Amino acid sequence: MLASRDDLPISLHSAAQVRDLDARLIAAGTPGFELMRRAAHATWRALRRRWPEAGCVSVLVGKGNNAGDGYLVAALALRAGWRVKLLAVGAADALVGDAALAKDEAVAAGNQIQPWTECTVLEGVVVDALLGTGLSGAVREPYAQAIRLLNASGLPVLAVDIPSGLCADTGRMLGVAVRADLTVSFIGLKLGLFTADAPNQVGELVFDDLQADPALVAATPRVAERMAVGSLQRLAPRPRTAHKGQFGHLLVVGGDRGLGGAALLSAESALRSGAGLVSLATRPEHVAAALARRPEVMCAGVSSANQLLGLAEKADVLVLGPGLGQGAWGRSLLSAVAGLAVPQVWDADALNLLAGGEIRLGGRCVITPHPGEAARLLGISTAEVQADRPRAVLALARRFDAVVLLKGAGSLVAASDGRIALCDRGHPVMAGAGLGDVLAGLIGALLAQGMDGYAATCLAVWLHAHAGESLARQGRGLAASDLIPTIRQLLEEFAPCLK
Ligand SMILES: NC(=O)C1=CN([C@@H]2O[C@H](COP(=O)(O)OP(=O)(O)OC[C@H]3O[C@@H](n4cnc5c(N)ncnc54)[C@H](O)[C@@H]3O)[C@@H](O)[C@H]2O)[C@@H](O)CC1
Numbered sequence: 001m002l003a004s005r006d007d008l009p010i011s012l013h014s015a016a017q018v019r020d021l022d023a024r025l026i027a028a029g030t031p032g033f034e035l036m037r038r039a040a041h042a043t044w045r046a047l048r049r050r051w052p053e054a055g056c057v058s059v060l061v062g063k064g065n066n067a068g069d070g071y072l073v074a075a076l077a078l079r080a081g082w083r084v085k086l087l088a089v090g091a092a093d094a095l096v097g098d099a100a101l102a103k104d105e106a107v108a109a110g111n112q113i114q115p116w117t118e119c120t121v122l123e124g125v126v127v128d129a130l131l132g133t134g135l136s137g138a139v140r141e142p143y144a145q146a147i148r149l150l151n152a153s154g155l156p157v158l159a160v161d162i163p164s165g166l167c168a169d170t171g172r173m174l175g176v177a178v179r180a181d182l183t184v185s186f187i188g189l190k191l192g193l194f195t196a197d198a199p200n201q202v203g204e205l206v207f208d209d210l211q212a213d214p215a216l217v218a219a220t221p222r223v224a225e226r227m228a229v230g231s232l233q234r235l236a237p238r239p240r241t242a243h244k245g246q247f248g249h250l251l252v253v254g255g256d257r258g259l260g261g262a263a264l265l266s267a268e269s270a271l272r273s274g275a276g277l278v279s280l281a282t283r284p285e286h287v288a289a290a291l292a293r294r295p296e297v298m299c300a301g302v303s304s305a306n307q308l309l310g311l312a313e314k315a316d317v318l319v320l321g322p323g324l325g326q327g328a329w330g331r332s333l334l335s336a337v338a339g340l341a342v343p344q345v346w347d348a349d350a351l352n353l354l355a356g357g358e359i360r361l362g363g364r365c366v367i368t369p370h371p372g373e374a375a376r377l378l379g380i381s382t383a384e385v386q387a388d389r390p391r392a393v394l395a396l397a398r399r400f401d402a403v404v405l406l407k408g409a410g411s412l413v414a415a416s417d418g419r420i421a422l423c424d425r426g427h428p429v430m431a432g433a434g435l436g437d438v439l440a441g442l443i444g445a446l447l448a449q450g451m452d453g454y455a456a457t458c459l460a461v462w463l464h465a466h467a468g469e470s471l472a473r474q475g476r477g478l479a480a481s482d483l484i485p486t487i488r489q490l491l492e493e494f495a496p497c498l499k
């Protein structure tokens, strides 16, 4: 079944864009304190739904408006008869504006504000209202120490708007970040809730639009789109008169000595996702085994670039790289076909060869680096890629004028025109060999059936992640080939072959 998260918005914003939306809502007549009150009510609702019997909260507050939300939650909890420990990290008298009003309301409701110290004992559900979208730079003391102790407490944690310490733009932990069980986020979804470190920190995600005017929300610029049923392009249904020539001839090139399985996985994946014809160019010694496993794949042993060119000229789409190796064989094959004017998917060793600088990418390409490959392509460290994944994926798309898939939790797809899409699905059982080969074949098959590079890559990433999630119940040890029939089924569910 295609699990749906379509109650979450599709647009993803930067912290600055959400701040801007806040300001425009206020200018349009909703006072900031009213938005804060709505944020607190949304948080309190989510808290009672998840932990109805807790009866006790520790609310950790900082100094900005995120703290303001926390103070109002403390007021609601106390009025509901819960035991409340209201703990101010840093100087509580430094609050201004709406946050100061919220603090006054918490006190008026009967709360006592205690200064947080390293000896403070937390109790009940911990509400993290230390830092929100106003975080800038690495988390400073005493916040960092408070976050470390909170994480070590073993208590359930609700993060207000975003786990404190997580960068709303990049999803990177700025030194240290709260590890939440539940995050309640407001007004506009931040991209940083989904990528880099975020999947470990956010927990369950609840969104509340604080009754923002939909027209104002729709007019707010976004940095990315979340892949979802409503945002993904579908393959068109097939006419009843369809024949195989209409759905593309895809050629996979790869499978150096000892790596034959990778290319075969890509070919099998392409076949099972609807490519009209699938060929495989590989080392001659792999041909017999490939034919025995998958007779539908036209498998050719190639020893030279010329042999490959003869095959590639008949293909509509190329998938280059699975198990290609970086030796003379792989390099000569890749150089031979790189310039062909057909859509191409560059994966795995094709990307390492590309990073070497000798071979140039042609037009109409999709490249699929993981963070290490992206780092080599950009000439920076993997840590630098992960520190700002949106920036890295966009830099690659522009540098290579290609569609780029940056893999890893919270996968991102970018086009050179600036579009970015995020995949918030997937599962850690997918961290295994061969999963990328299956994905490359799937992207190729969607290209072969007529989708453009960006749409094909987004749909492929989403189907692949969904398939992984739906097989995750069986636990560790997912074989990449297990994914192929599930992807086939999900694709049919999402885009039926017949109208
Ligand atoms: N009208 C509004 O603006 C609304 C804001 N809302 C809340 O307000 C939050 C944003 O509020 P603010 O812009 O006041 O910012 P925050 O409350 O997120 O953070 C600002 C505070 O953090 C401190 N700070 C920044 N970087 C730090 C670092 N590296 N180490 C330690 N301290 C640091 C600042 O000195 C300041 O005291 C949102 O996340 C949301 O929770 C909601 O109440 C909805 C309405």
Ligand SMILES: [K+]
Pocket (backbone or CB within 6 Å): 066, 128, 129, 130, 131, 132, 159, 160, 161, 162, 163, 164
């Ligand atoms: K927070």
